[in-house]
Amino acid sequence: MRFLLASLLAITIALGLGGWSAKLAIDGGTNFDSVALGPWRASPLIGTREADPYAKARLAKLAQLTLGGGEGIMFQAEADGEGRRLLLECTYRLTGRTPAARFFTLSAHSDDGRVDLPQSGRPGWLTSNALLRREDNSFEITVGPQARAGNWLATDRTGPYRLTFALYDTPASAITGAAGLEMPAIEREGCSDDG
Incomplete structure (x- = not known):
């Protein structure tokens, strides 16, 4: 007994x-195959058979679709350039460029993986075909709760979140390292509770 x-x-x-x-x-x-470009992280193998089992389980839990190896790659950032957690109540400025891609989207996601859709008909994502660019093809995007002129991605509510930059039909989807690739810098401008 x-x-x-x-x-x-x-x-x-x-x-x-x-x-x-x-x-x-x-x-x-x-992710065991993760590639880092500043605050941005990507897993080139996540949409392939070679993805690790924990990544597959996480995607199944979040009910997220992935891009196949030849379709594109998704970069995600949970922190700004100084390592501070991204917060919905704060305003951020993304500046720079992305790797060459036929099309890309930028969206904000809550920690449970859902797209953070703002209220009042504000934009919940940005696409490359509607992006205002400088002459050198670089851009500036404001992400935050207060409307801004130019490229603005609206956030709503409070709490942590992640930004997702999905690049479609890009040579970056076959990356084995981060050498030579460039992603936008993320700089915090301020938060609504800063006074």
């Missing part, structure tokens, strides 16, 4: 710790 109770306790502890560690790996967003 003592052996049976000890065996049941060991199995319960093993299953509990195993489930907890798997949940931590899935919720934590650890």
Whole structure:
């Protein structure tokens, strides 16, 4: 009887710790094939058969569609250029360029993966075909709750979020390293509770 109770306790502890560690790996967003370009992160293998099982489980949990290896690549940022967590109540300025792509989208996502759709008919995403650019093909995008002239991505509510830059039909989808690629810088301008 003592052996049976000890065996049941060991199995319960093993299953509990195993489930907890798997949940931590899935919720934590650890990608083993991740590429970093400043605050931006991408997983080139995430839409392929070679993606790690935790990435596949995370995508299934969030019900997100991925881009295949030849279709494009998604970069995500959860922090600004100084490493501070992105917050919906703050205003950010994205400046620079992206890797060559036929088309791209920029959107804000809450931590559960849903697109943060602002109220009052404000834009919930930006697309490259509607983006105002400078003569050198660089651009500036304001992301925040207050309307701005030019390229503006509206956010609403409060709390942490992530920006997703999806590049379609791009040579960057086959990257094995970050050498030579450029993504926009993210600079915090201020927050609504700064006074």
